Amino acid sequence: MASGAEATPLAVGVPADGMALRLRRRLRRARIPLFCYVALLPVLALFLYVRIIPIGFGFLLSFYKWNLISPRKPFVGFDNYVTLMSDENFLLALKNTTIYSFSTVALSTVLALPLAVFLSRPGRLSAFYQTVYFLPVITPLVPMSIAWKWIYDYNYGILNYGLSLVGLPAVPWLTDPDIALWAxxxxxxxxxIGYNLVLFLVGIRNIPHEYLEAAALDGASDWQRFWRITLPLLKPILLYVLVTATINAYNVFTQVYVMTLGSQSAPGQAVRMLVLDIYTNGFQFFRMGYASAEAVTLTLIVLGLTVVQFGLVRNDPAKEA
Amino acid sequence: MARRRHRRVAARLGTLLAHGVLMAGALVMVMPMIWMVATSLKPAPEIARWPPVFLPQAPSLENYTGAFATAPFGRFFLNSVFIAGVATIFVAATSLVAGAVFAKYRFPGRQFLFALVLATAIVPFEAYMIPLYLQLVSIEWINTYQGIILPYLFMAFGIFLMRQHVASAIPSELMEAARVDGAGEWWILRRVIAPLSGNALAAVGIFAFIQGWGIFIWPLLIANDQLLFNMELGLTAFQFRFSSDTGKLMAGSVVSVVPMLAIFLLLRRRIIENMALTGLKG
Incomplete structure (x- = not known):
């Protein structure tokens, strides 16, 4: 850690000439840390208030029986966590969210990887495909969930229409929670998928050409080059994508809320997911301590995944090569 | 000879097949949007029809006028613009200042603070929204614009991006030269660093705007008054209240998607490149 004025490398290379100048420079150098703190103060205050305090406060809350409308908020130790372990709704949410995350990530990776390998070759349409595949990444979730809800509609949805064309029966895509999870x-x-595609593409393009050319000269087939060169060298990015995508998937909420919560005229049965359960416990039953225990669990899952990623990348021999 | 030709034909067939798969995938990618637009242009009798007709036969804008007449979508839209706009300005400013300071200055606590900013970015917002809600209850910011915007004024990712930019693109010699000429640090920040950071600031701003436009769960918790709803929240409220009216719902959805599509199509290269860049360095 840099300490004090002497660690300011900014003046390096400027010849010290004359007492007065040196004194002035020293004064200015002493002012630099002050400037840093003053400049950072508003940002850090904001950071403290909207990140650090809530994260810490949430951790504390999880040890209290904290009902928004009840004046008594007793400390209960690990009670909330113990209750969670036998709460069927929570366990189901945990299971559903895990299935959702791992399936989404696995499928999108398996689909995006070959597309990225193909698009990494020079071709005119690459930019076009990247743009089109990236569209869903930036479109807002609520309107797109509404669109998908209409696609999945039991009576008028085009998906069931497509099934009817090939003689298959209509599927209750969103009303049966087991099927809705897959929807x-x-x-x-x-x-x-577009996000994965773009990241893989950059990763593949960063692989030195010589490696693949040398392998080709040695008579390696496309398939061999993919398994022996591209994939191992892509491993750090692959891991990064897998872990960040899994983390993001664990926070799924908007689609669940819009598509499966139903509406006044058509009450649906919600697919239980972690964030929806946190929302329900916290803001419909006002059990904020309990919901915080769930939130802490979510944080621990996410941290665990991150640690796994760091560990895997660190032990990766390809990275040192 | 024959084998080589055979191989070339196989390669060409493979390319053709790959393009076929990519094209089919591209269709799937845009299909929900096209279906949404098509539905929004259909009069009610065409929407509830079996078998469904893909393109509207008598296209009309009645769903759009209807949607704006039944719910204050104009207000929702302006709220979205306002929320995303304010967030963008603040994120650009905080990212510039913090990014520059973290990149170019040495002071006690620098590494710790920067690591803290990055580390907390891993924690999902959904995991601390309850305590944040309680904090805003205590300062009576529930159901206010400032309460909705507050968590989006700060973006760890923006600070990270600006730090990368300033560290690599702005020579320390330039800052030192300004100092020798008697410039203060604020002046250097405003007149040296900021003018040379246009591209990076634009990238940060675009992300902040896209993020601010799409926020949903936080306004859902904190905005009770319909006048404060953004497009996202307005659409769900509309869905729960007028669910049978698919056409109007689709019209509202189109209105919410179009600004993001426009931004993306105008700036797609920069958006994709920066996403990839930060992804790889994150």
Missing amino acids: LVIMGVWKV
Whole structure:
């Protein structure tokens, strides 16, 4: 850690000439840390208030029985966590969210990887495909969930229409929670595939040409080059994409809320997911301590995944090469 | 000879097949948007029809006028613009200042603070929205614009991006030269660093705007008054209240998607490149 004025490398290379100048420079150097703190103060205050305090406060909350409308908020230790472990709604949400995350990530990776390999070759249409595949990444989720809800509609949806054309029966895509989970996975894959594609593409293009050419000269087939060169060298990016996509998928909420919560005229049965459960416990039952325990669990899952990613990348021999 | 030709034909067939798959995929990517636009242009009798007709036969804008007449979508739209706009300005300013300071200055606590900013970015917003809500209850910011915008004024990713930019693109010698000429640090920030950071600031701004436009769960918690709803929240409220009216719902959805599509199509290269860049460095 840099300490004090002497660690300011800014003046390096400027010859010290004359007492007065040196004194002035020293004064200015002493002012630099002050400037840093003053400049950072508003940003850090904001950071403290909207990130650090809520994260810490949430951790504390999870040890209290904190009901928004009840004046008594007793400390209950690990009670909330113990209750969670036998809460069927929570366990189901945890299971659904895990299935959703891993399926979405696995499918979108398996689909995006070959497309990226193909697009990495010089071709005129590459930019066009990237643009089109990236569209779902930036379109807002609420309107697109509404569009997908209409696509999945039992009576008038084009998906069931497509099924009817090939003689298959209509599927209750969103009203049966077991099927709705997979309907959400399909939409999740649609949403994230372009992001994976672009990242893979950059990664593949960063692989030195000589490696692949040398392998080709040695008579390696396309398939061998993919497995022996492209894939191992892509591993750090692959891991990064897998982990960040899984983390993002664990926070799924908007689609679930819009597509499966139903509406006044058509009450649906919601697919239980972690964030929806946090929302329900916290803001419909006002059990904020309990919901915070769920939120802390979500944070721990996300941190665990991040640690796994760091560990895997660090032990990766390809990275040192 | 024959084998080589055979191989070339196989390669060409492979390319053709790959393009076929890519094209089919591209269709799937845009299909929900096209279906949304097509539905929004259909009069009610065409929407509830079996078998469905893909393109509207008698296209009309009645769903759009209807949507704006039934719900204050104009207000929702302006709220979205306002929320995303304010967030963009603040994120650009905070990212510029913090990014420059983290990139070019040495002071006690620098590494710790920067690591803290990055580390907390991993924690999902949904995991601390409850305590944040309680904080805003205590300062009575529930159901206010400032309460909706507050969490989006700060973006760790923006600070990270600006730090990368300033560290690599702005020579320390330039700043030192300004100092020798007697310039203060604020002057350097405003007159040296900021003018040379246009591209990076634009990238940060675009992300902040896209993020600010799409926020949903936080306004859902904090905005009770319909006058404060953004497009996203307005659409869900509309859905729950007028769910049978698919056409109007689609019209509202189109209105919410179009600004993002326009931004993306105008700036697609920069958006894609920066996404990839930060992804790889993150």
